[in-house]
Amino acid sequence: MGHSARRGSVAWPVEPSSTFHLVGTGAVVSMPLIPELVLDEIQSRVEIAELIGRYVPLKRAGRHFKALCPFHQERTPSFHINVDKQIFHCFGCGVGGNVFSFLMQRERLTFPEAVHQLAEQARVEIPQGAEASRNGHTDQLYAMLEKTCRYYERLLAHPREGRVARAYLRTRGVAERTRQAYRLGCAPMAGWDRLVQAAKKTSPDPGLLERAGLIVRGRRGLVDRLGAQAREARRVQPAAAGS
Ligand SMILES: [Zn+2]
Known part of the structure; x- marks a missing residue:
């Protein structure tokens, strides 16, 4: 049961940052759609x-x-x-x-x-609503979620961007195969609106990201939800945040 919207989606650009936060993007991105x-x-x-x-x-x-x-x-x-x-x-x-x-x-x-x-x-x-239907909105949403997932996956696979995060995963005994199966990615802590900016370059409707809960409206405008959570985790528990 593949989602037709997955075909032909464009990967978002990856830009440098020094710190990271690991995210199971596959799961995070898909969960809200199935109760x-x-x-x-x-x-x-x-x-x-x-x-x-x-x-x-x-x-x-x-x-x-x-x-x-x-x-x-x-x-x-x-x-x-x-x-x-x-x-x-x-x-x-x-x-x-x-x-x-x-x-x-x-x-x-x-x-x-x-x-x-x-x-x-x-x-x-x-339930009907959780299915990937031929309905245009759902297809658009899936395409957006897939792009987001790939965006974070690419960050983790990036030679420079994902280097520290990949080394951390190795110390935790997470094999590359597992990393790929779970579609792990990493969300950079530096740059609070990288997903927003990346989406603006390729998507006609970044508002879709907000409706999907991947970006949130903060005091400075739209910010990445995963990036915001990473910074929050670091502020509360500096020792527990991976870096
Ligand atoms: Zn084994």
């Missing part, structure tokens, strides 16, 4: 062990399961499934997550695609 309750309902109906068991043979480990990791080569199982928390984690390569992230990484799907696929299997209906 939390629907995601919970899907998760309650899809058994993670059953899902992963379709791809790799599982061995019982008490109440839980382990397996040879489907994401890296190994001879002894370091891939664990916790059935209480409905999550998986590999102590070998560091991948981990829930049913949605497993499917995203295994089948190379976007978050909405993984949600739709599991919703279908679990016979959970996704």
